[in-house]
Amino acid sequence: MFSMEYGEIHEMIRQTARDFAREEVAPSVIERDINGEFPREIVAKMGELGFLGMMVPEEWGGSGLDCVSYVIAMEEISKVDASVGVIMSVNNSLVCWGLETYGTDEQKERFLRPLASGQKLGAFCLSEPEAGSDATQQHTTAEFRDGMWYLSGMKNWITNGTSADTYIVFAQTDREKRHKGITCFIIDRHTPGFEPGKKEDKLGIRSSDTCSIGLTNVAVPPENILGEAGRGFNIAMESLNGGRIGIASQALGIAQGAYEAALRYSKERKAFGRPIAELQAIQMKLADMSMKIEAARLLILKAATLKDKHETFIKEAAQAKLFASKIAVEVALEAVQVHGGYGYVREYQVERMLRDAKITEIYEGTSEIQRIVIARELLKAL
Numbered sequence: 001m002f003s004m005e006y007g008e009i010h011e012m013i014r015q016t017a018r019d020f021a022r023e024e025v026a027p028s029v030i031e032r033d034i035n036g037e038f039p040r041e042i043v044a045k046m047g048e049l050g051f052l053g054m055m056v057p058e059e060w061g062g063s064g065l066d067c068v069s070y071v072i073a074m075e076e077i078s079k080v081d082a083s084v085g086v087i088m089s090v091n092n093s094l095v096c097w098g099l100e101t102y103g104t105d106e107q108k109e110r111f112l113r114p115l116a117s118g119q120k121l122g123a124f125c126l127s128e129p130e131a132g133s134d135a136t137q138q139h140t141t142a143e144f145r146d147g148m149w150y151l152s153g154m155k156n157w158i159t160n161g162t163s164a165d166t167y168i169v170f171a172q173t174d175r176e177k178r179h180k181g182i183t184c185f186i187i188d189r190h191t192p193g194f195e196p197g198k199k200e201d202k203l204g205i206r207s208s209d210t211c212s213i214g215l216t217n218v219a220v221p222p223e224n225i226l227g228e229a230g231r232g233f234n235i236a237m238e239s240l241n242g243g244r245i246g247i248a249s250q251a252l253g254i255a256q257g258a259y260e261a262a263l264r265y266s267k268e269r270k271a272f273g274r275p276i277a278e279l280q281a282i283q284m285k286l287a288d289m290s291m292k293i294e295a296a297r298l299l300i301l302k303a304a305t306l307k308d309k310h311e312t313f314i315k316e317a318a319q320a321k322l323f324a325s326k327i328a329v330e331v332a333l334e335a336v337q338v339h340g341g342y343g344y345v346r347e348y349q350v351e352r353m354l355r356d357a358k359i360t361e362i363y364e365g366t367s368e369i370q371r372i373v374i375a376r377e378l379l380k381a382l
């Protein structure tokens with residue numbers, strides 16, 4: 001039977017993240033969205049507060065908290081700015097987790113400590129122009145010559161792509177072995193031949209930076225291989241299981257932010273002689289929005305709790321992401337509707353939340369991929 005613990009520490013994390021989001025993230029959110037400006041100072045402050053390595057043990061520079069704490073902080077921050085949410089999610093789930101789980105002590109000292117303490121930022125490079133959902137089809141190659149690995153290829157859709165310092169990069173080291181020939185490398189941004197491209201001009205999460213990365217004979221020493229050679233694809237998949245809990249929480253934050261905006265607005269806006277919150281047409285919407293949000297939150301807390309208990313959570317993470325991303329789009333759309341014409345202009349923020357919500361159905365595994373993951377887990381259990 002599933003049971004979870006939600007204690008004082010979790011409430012404290014929620015309050016800290018909420019205060020931080022209100023005081024530091026909210027004031028410039030519209031401007032950053034318009035200009036597609038990376039929130040460099042905000043990210044630095046998140047590092048100081050311990051939000052960038054939340055689940056990393058303190059001995060390696062992290063906050064030593066559980067996954068439930070992480071999803072709470074992710075929700076609070078994404079409620080105000082989903083762009084900041086994804087920066088945080090990628091660093092925590094896709095970068096720090098792999099280094100902590102598979103890194104040697106020397107790799108943890110060199111790479112994990114600065115990433116978990118927020119001195120450096122990380123990125124995760126799996127997707128390629130021809131390897132998105134079908135992630136086993138890696139075209140980036142790594143060849144071993146004279147004691148070094150040389151990586152060449154192209155990575156796509158890389159969150160934190162132009163701003164990161166440390167990159168987790170997957171490459172084919174033995175094509176014959178297909179996905180069992182994929183290896184994971186840790187690459188410093190300043191390595192010659194490693195070239196982040198220009199930032200993508202996106203529909204949403206506009207202040208998070210996304211770009212392609214070209215690799216031309218990038219020389220990487222063998223000590224920068226993460227985990228065993230040939231086990232890279234498994235590391236990517238396991239990282240993404242946790243990543244999906246992070247993105248689900250980002251989606252939940254967007255939905256909660258849009259719902260709160262709609263609720264506030266409905267109490268202020270008058271039509272037919274009274275606040276629109278008194279009209280059943282609006283009440284029906286608010287009731288449905290709040291129910292969907294609560295259901296998403298419970299799915300996320302279940303997945304996070306299983307992860308904290310070191311139990312399998314692949315299906316639950318995929319369910320949480322699939323559902324939370326779906327309701328984020330629905331709730332944000334309804335929030336725009338509740339606002340009427342005002343919902344269509346920037347100042348009221350819900351139009352941004354709608355634009356931001358869409359990506360949660362696409363990255364870290366599309367909704368279609370989540371259904372495949374869920375179905376496979378269901379069939380395995382038979």
Ligand code: CAA
Binds near residue numbers: 090132133237366372
């Ligand atoms: N957890 C752990 N291991 C998994 C796994 C999971 N969820 N899914 C697959 N694996 C393992 C399998 O057990 C298998 O391992 P072995 O060979 O050692 O037994 C191996 O991976 C290959 O699995 P499959 O044979 O099932 O591979 P497939 O090609 O049929 O399907 C897939 C795999 C589920 C479709 C997978 O390719 C997938 O998840 N695709 C989506 C990729 C994705 O999420 N990309 C997002 C990129 S990151 C991002 O968005 C960027 C960002 O910055 C935010």
